[in-house]
Amino acid sequence: MMASTIRSVLRVPQFVNFTRGLSTSGASLSKVKGRINAKKPMRVEVVEGKRYLWCACGYSKNQPWCDGTHLWRRWSLKIKQTPVMFKAPKTGQVSLCTCKQTDKAPYCDGAHRRKEIQEAVIE
Numbered sequence: 001m002m003a004s005t006i007r008s009v010l011r012v013p014q015f016v017n018f019t020r021g022l023s024t025s026g027a028s029l030s031k032v033k034g035r036i037n038a039k040k041p042m043r044v045e046v047v048e049g050k051r052y053l054w055c056a057c058g059y060s061k062n063q064p065w066c067d068g069t070h071l072w073r074r075w076s077l078k079i080k081q082t083p084v085m086f087k088a089p090k091t092g093q094v095s096l097c098t099c100k101q102t103d104k105a106p107y108c109d110g111a112h113r114r115k116e117i118q119e120a121v122i123e
């Protein structure tokens, strides 16, 4: 999904520098991990060559995808993460991280199994 398409889907105004800090390298530019949204990965179907925008902040209501909350609630929720754009290497199901603690964003690396994550209270 191109930045212009994402802008129109999320209805991001032209004056917002939407791509600032946007990561396409497979890892969020922010070293601070996002809010724990769920405690297990989400299996989703992806299509080869298609671009996706994975929520890194953990506040999106459309998990595992970014819904723009990191833009609109950045100040009130003190959100420091930006979404991760990735291109699916092949068509099929993938496990995407929803605990937002993975080191292999957007993919699950098993971080959700850690004790502190399983015992965390999701606000």
Ligand code: FES
Binding pocket: 054, 055, 056, 057, 058, 059, 060, 065, 066, 067, 068, 069, 070, 071, 081, 082, 083, 084
């Ligand atoms: S809503 Fe979480 S990164 Fe955009």
